[in-house]
Amino acid sequence: MNSSPTARIPAKSLAADSLLAGSTAWYDSLHEAGILKDTTITGYNGYKVHAVYAPAIDPENAQGTAVVVHGYGDNHFVFLYLVRMYRDDLNYNVLFPDLQYHGYSEGDHCQMGWFDRYDVEQWADVAHNIFKDNFMVLHGVSMGGATVMMASGDKLQPFIKAIVEDCGYASVVTQFNNNRRQSFWFVPADILQSASFVTKKKHGWGFWEASSLEQLEKSTVPMLFIHGDADDFVPVKNVYKCYKAKKEGYKEIWVTEGAVHANSFAKYPEEYKQHVNDFLEKVKSL
Numbered sequence: 001m002n003s004s005p006t007a008r009i010p011a012k013s014l015a016a017d018s019l020l021a022g023s024t025a026w027y028d029s030l031h032e033a034g035i036l037k038d039t040t041i042t043g044y045n046g047y048k049v050h051a052v053y054a055p056a057i058d059p060e061n062a063q064g065t066a067v068v069v070h071g072y073g074d075n076h077f078v079f080l081y082l083v084r085m086y087r088d089d090l091n092y093n094v095l096f097p098d099l100q101y102h103g104y105s106e107g108d109h110c111q112m113g114w115f116d117r118y119d120v121e122q123w124a125d126v127a128h129n130i131f132k133d134n135f136m137v138l139h140g141v142s143m144g145g146a147t148v149m150m151a152s153g154d155k156l157q158p159f160i161k162a163i164v165e166d167c168g169y170a171s172v173v174t175q176f177n178n179n180r181r182q183s184f185w186f187v188p189a190d191i192l193q194s195a196s197f198v199t200k201k202k203h204g205w206g207f208w209e210a211s212s213l214e215q216l217e218k219s220t221v222p223m224l225f226i227h228g229d230a231d232d233f234v235p236v237k238n239v240y241k242c243y244k245a246k247k248e249g250y251k252e253i254w255v256t257e258g259a260v261h262a263n264s265f266a267k268y269p270e271e272y273k274q275h276v277n278d279f280l281e282k283v284k285s286l
Helices: 010-019 023-032 080-089 116-131 143-152 172-183 191-203 212-216 237-245 269-285
Strands: 037-042 048-054 065-069 093-097 136-141 160-166 223-228 251-256
Touching (some): 010 023, 037 116, 048 116, 065 080, 065 143, 080 136, 080 269, 093 116, 116 136, 116 143, 136 143, 143 160, 160 269, 212 237, 223 269
Parallel strands (some): 065 093, 223 251
Antiparallel strands (some): 037 048, 048 093
């Protein structure tokens, strides 16, 4: 594991600040003070992948560690509202990576969470080795939400005690179909079969196998599902399918009224913090 300081990504400043005011200044000040640290590892397929980590605001009384996973086309910087929530409000250590083909990480294509889950599982090990605690939560939004759901069906380390998914999709093929109907309605559905075939041949995975639902059927880790009922990018029906698919282990669902895609925190910041904190405290009591 190597450390190499890097600057924030300026193009994402507006997005981060729109989700929680002051995020850019918060990030820059902690980075300059050496509290936020950059690190890289070799991912599951040999590419260099990047993350940033920081201890809880009160390290001696840290409540655990959170690994925060970003969405499609974003990077570690965009969802700073979650990093700030965990570190400053809930007193968790944090690690937040760039998925392959995003941010400062290498990669030759967007994996839509399917193989990204292997890197996230490796990042969980890295965070555990840094912070030495035995309560970890994986929290992802949008594609990040799908990533942590996809990871949930794997054999995870025992210190991963909880998962929070926010507006993740039930499967890659259903998400691509929804995007096709919204923006490319004139493109026939069978184009996805051809694209999946090419992706399978070139990158080793196909759209139909990349399923949150199938992974959730094997999941036993406690999970909180969050989704906005006004989400039309990843329609809210996805969360009901995912919630139903998880048969084992404790689970909760919170559908936020009037929230569009990845907007539940921005619309209900205090309620969001409370729901997440209550869920984690419940898990600790199980």
